Amino acid sequence: MPGEKNRLLRVTEGLVALIQGFWTTFIHLFRKPITEEYPEYKRPLPPRSRARIILTRDPDFEERCVACYLCSASCPVSCISMQSAERADGRRYAAWFRINFSRCIYCGLCEEACPTLAIQLTPDFETCQYDLLTLVAEKEDLLVDHGGKNQEYNYYRYAGVLVDGDKGGHIQEARPVNLKSNLP
């Protein structure tokens, strides 16, 4: 009977597979473990790894963050809070900016949401603390003095809003319209 034969075959195959499995694990006993021992050996992480969050600066050494609230809006655990304010020259900035790292899940959505490349995740993951409150990072803890992954981008060269000087000075902008122009 072909059916019976088939079942026999399947049982045999199963047994062989079982033995193969046991053999494989048994062989592993004699292989060198692949474990890297962490504090003695720190593996270099790729630059796009997602860990500690920083606030970067633009090439003019100004804070990139314009406190647009997009990061806090996109944050699935609501760990970012801030207050936007206006600087004397009209530039929008964060009066205070706070990330509660005890809540952060390092999903990187804030970085994706950031229109000015201000908020960035770095590969530095060693941020454990015993006191939860020390994990609440303020702006001065987050702000670094470099541009992070992109050193060139300067949002205020593209924005088209007046910060200093006349309108029309940003990239791809025409001179301001002359309201008294005689041209049709």
Add this chain to the structure above:
Amino acid sequence: MPQLIIDRREIEVPAGTKVIEAAARLGIIIPRFCYHPALGSVGACRVCAVKFLEGPVKGVEMSCMTAAQDGMVVSTTHPEAMEFRRYVIEWLMLHHPHDCPVCDEGGHCLLQDETVSGGHGLRRYLGLKRTYRDQYLGAFVQHEMNRCIHCWRCRRFYQDFAGYRDYGVMQIGNRTYFGRFADGPLESPFAGNLIDLCPTGVLTDKPARFKGRRWDLERAPSLCLHCSLGCNITGSARYREMIRVEGRLNEAVNGYFICDRGRFGFAYANHPERARTPRLDGQEVTWEEACRTAAHRLTRISREYGPGAIAVWGSTRSSLATLGVLQRLCREQGWLGPQFFNSPSRERKVKAAISRLDAGVAVSLADLEKADFLLVAGADPVNEAPMLALGLRQAWRRGATVVVLDPRPVHLPLEFEHLPVPPGGIDLCLDLLVRAAVSHSATEGLLPEAAAAFFNNLSCEYPGDQPLQDRLVSLGMKLKESKNPVIVCGLDIVRESTVVLAADHSRLLRAAKDRAGLFYLLPGPNAFGAGLLSLAGEPSSPSYADMLAAAEQGRIKALVMMETDPFRTFAGQPQFLAALDRLEFLLVLDYLPTPLTDRVQFFLPTTTVFEEEPSGWVNQEGRCQQAAPIYVGGRPISQEGAGSHPPRVFLAGIPGGEPQPGGQTLAALGVALKGTGAPLYLEELDTWLAELNPVFAPLLESKVTHPGVRLLPEARGDYAFSHPNKATLRDVPDDHLELLLVDWTFGTEELSGYAPPTQEVEQPPRLTMQSRDALRLGLGPGDRVSLALGGESITLDLEIVENMASGMMVLPRHRQLAGQKFPEGPILVPLQNIHKV
């Protein structure tokens, strides 16, 4: 009634309805920028394109420019229409700056929504972007012209709808610019509506600039308390701080818009000096202790001197619950009061007005816009209740005649007849105008008996002044032809007889024409509620001044001041301070940092309309509306955090979160006084109110929902006309000038006086006088004058105008001015008391 099919759903709409509106009735919101229900269609933005499949119109057309017609089959999601709209968005976005992150509109921007939903993500245009220079438009509105998409909403509202002429459109084509001729503050007191109307971030809220995104705000439907109209607003708060206020649609009251006083006057709720903890003898105490101690002391005084030794003041800026509990507390304890009005004549006028309103004759602001003849007696709408001016303008745009009988230099954003008669002469003009209008009906014998008797009593002698006589006659003829006249009566400067007369005349007009309306302006957002309670209360509760005199004589030992600021009434008066000093116990409950809160021994904080509890308010037409709480109160984080950061300590309670709504505080006090733990006062307050005054009954039957319930008696046939005295044009002696204390849009209203944005725009107080009087006194324009008033003297700038009554001076009740601001009766100033400085 055309019937059409939109997106496979059938609808029947009134003739003339645009397709975009018909779709909105089905809940289909077609994209739009230039179209606005209040402003109508212009077809400027081209983004409301839909596909007409069948019927009289075929193809892709603008839904805002096409009137609904029978047999139309419309698809809003047809690929052709969608593609059209997608291209339109792309064109509109050609020059749009890359600034959503720093734009305050981001998050509630119509352009942003339509761009994202239309799928336009990448700019294909590689050329240079057009830029504009921005303008300074005053303290309220921020201008950022680069973001403009030329929908024309701002200009259409500012010039067409509101009638102001200093903001508009310049240049043509690609250079079209919306702004002023030169930098400067916008003149319109309705300019804030541009913020709501602008579909993108060109015009944004300056006081709320960079305060937060829409999605982070706590928002709730609330009410404006800056005059008696009861406009509907949406309040937004964040981090325990009121951030901004927007207009909220209520077709019966304010429509879509509100005035700038209501929009920017909310910041009293965030005042840094607002006391937020109960205080006892200068010590901060717990809530329970405060209530216990207050009850204890009041009980002791009541036992020693009798309950009549305790007097209670209220005000018209408290919610209905607060007023009701206050009234009930006084009843039960036998205390004196409560008195809600700061002058007896005000009280009498409010009572007279309220007792004469009924459901038949009272008109809402929306009804008023449909009137064809508006007789404004003793009211200065822009200054007293700005939204009334906007309502008058809408009526005028529909062809109504507007006549203003007022001694003040009234300005309205419309063409109107101003008869600058003294307060005493308003009665005469009313008599003459209405008499002329109804004399035909009277002679035909068409008037009911009571009305005819009243008609026969009216003054019929025209004043000697010929031009005034001519104008009265011609206006009387117009009133005669009108079909739906409305009498608007202010309560501030008019004589008490005018209030009654306005009601009588509206009844007379109604008898002659079947339709006529009556519209009062009341002092304070809940003056109607306070008036209803006063009407039901003691025949005459002692006035503030009486109570003070009694306190000075030692007959009153304790005073309870509920959300009232006596310094506004008796500013700096030694008698007032002496009376306060003689009191054994002074309990102040308030949410404002009034001058009193600092000096009292016993203080209980209450909450503003924006915090914690829904509250009821009755506007000037008797409409009870509910303001929902917006946020849980407490000291704003910006004040708590000492500058840069909010505090990092986490507490169980909210800092400064102790204040309770006034009604609850009083109810707790009542419980403490009775010594029982039973809940009372608030739970069955509505029942108690309905027993007190049957007009409160609707509160029991239905929840106070949008657009509010009117607390008015049904129209009755047996209206009791008054017996008017013979009116004269002038009742002031020649060697005196009558001083009118008046309200201004900014600077005189109590609540907005604590808000920095409105403080910024208020003008310094000035004395206004007619040129003839100035000539008589030898004064010229630009002079500074000193005015001796009741032993004190004030010095201020003089303004000379033509369009006001002579024999008058007008002085604002400015918050920067000391002196009694709510005097009894007309103030007559002898000519020698006015000097040039």
Add this chain to the structure above:
Amino acid sequence: MLPQEIRENIQRLIEAAERPREQVINVFYILQKHYGYFSDEAVREAAALLKMTPLEVEEMATFYDFLYREPVGKFVIQVCDGVVCWMFHENSIFDYLCQKLQVCAGQTTADGLFTVLPTACIGFCDRAPAMLINGVFYGPLTPAKVDEIIAQLRSEHCDLVICK
């Protein structure tokens, strides 16, 4: 300051009209003729005379082509930018003019004589390409003809003509 004579002139004109606004454009032209262009001062004068706000005056002044809010030369050359004139251009007359006078669109020559402006169709399609100089029509144009006209204008003087 506006001379009293012109002011009275304008006031008469306004009083004669049922509504002051009817005379807006005429008043503008009178003021433009006086000031040489429609200056800010002219805007304020017009507003005061017509009981309008400066903004309302500006709304109109910047709308119309023949009201010049910026200083112009003695001769304002308005070259037709209409479709028919374009069809008859072998080479652009407008470009030729600009090159000849060494100016860009809207600019005035250094000697203050000529301002070159493009304008919408002026209705002389039958004699395209066409242009207006101070309201006087010239066409059909060729580079040679333009040279001739310019030379002639340089040699003579004429007053600003109001385009009616």
Add this chain to the structure above:
Amino acid sequence: MGWLAGIILLLIKLGVVLVVLLTAAAYLVYVERKLLSRLQIRLGPNRAGPFGLLQPLADALKLLTKEDLVPEGADRFIFLYAPGVVAASALLIFAVIPFGRGWMFMGHEIPMVVSDLNVGLLYVFAFSSLGVYGVALGGWASNSKYSLMGGIRGVAQMISYELSLGLSLVPVVMLARSFSLVDIVAAQAHYPFIVLQPVAFILFFISAGAEIKRIPFDIPEAENELVAGFHTEYSGMRFGLFFLGEYVTMVVLGSLVAVFFLGGWRGPLLPPLVWFSIKVLAVVLVLIWIRGTLPRLRYDQLMHLGWKVLIPLGLINIVVTGGVLLWWGS
């Protein structure tokens, strides 16, 4: 005085067995983790002490110092005592297991078993099935859906495999003609029963594996589905008791296999206690090896195997054994 000596002897044996068993269980955890990690090419515990040898101590310390949580809405009494049932029933089984040849001391023979019951086998069965009460009650008392489902699965699994477990040992009893575990060991003087009863051995091994809820039969715990099954809500030492129970059961299972099929303490050259330990350890290591190799069964597969394969096989085995015994009957 004889009874007094008997009691003292019993107490000493109890104490020794308990200490050895608990230590063994603790280090079994270490051995399992270490071996498992090597099977998966990892290092395993290596931080606490040399080669991580102090890991069990650290674990015990940690468990003892952790907060003992009782979930809201839990049946407090049952929740608190359920882990004890699991641990105790596992420990009690060891009472009847002979771990060495009788020992002559002062003219008395001291049997190397805590108590030689003549119904030892039934006693083993009784207590091994008592353990499931701890699982069911703990799961039910936690007031958590995961725990409850874990408990229910535990009971269902236990009922299914109890049968085949019993059936697999019937031939052993038939051969040994006794229920006493000491007699069963004695009966294997010539051949261990694994030689005579390979089918019974396999049946017993599989059923016992299911009985102690280890991979591939750890369906009541099934981490991916039930968080941690019946002990989801347990923390601290109560969780530790469940843990202890599991590993004691492992030792017990090793001992039972040794007693029933591998000849108990019997063996050449080495002392009986050492032979016994070696056999137990071998069984335990095989169990760990299985854990390191096989994936978890699906629930229906588990039931299928129990009811449709193991039980018929066990019955056939009994019939065949009985037949052979009759045929060759003495």
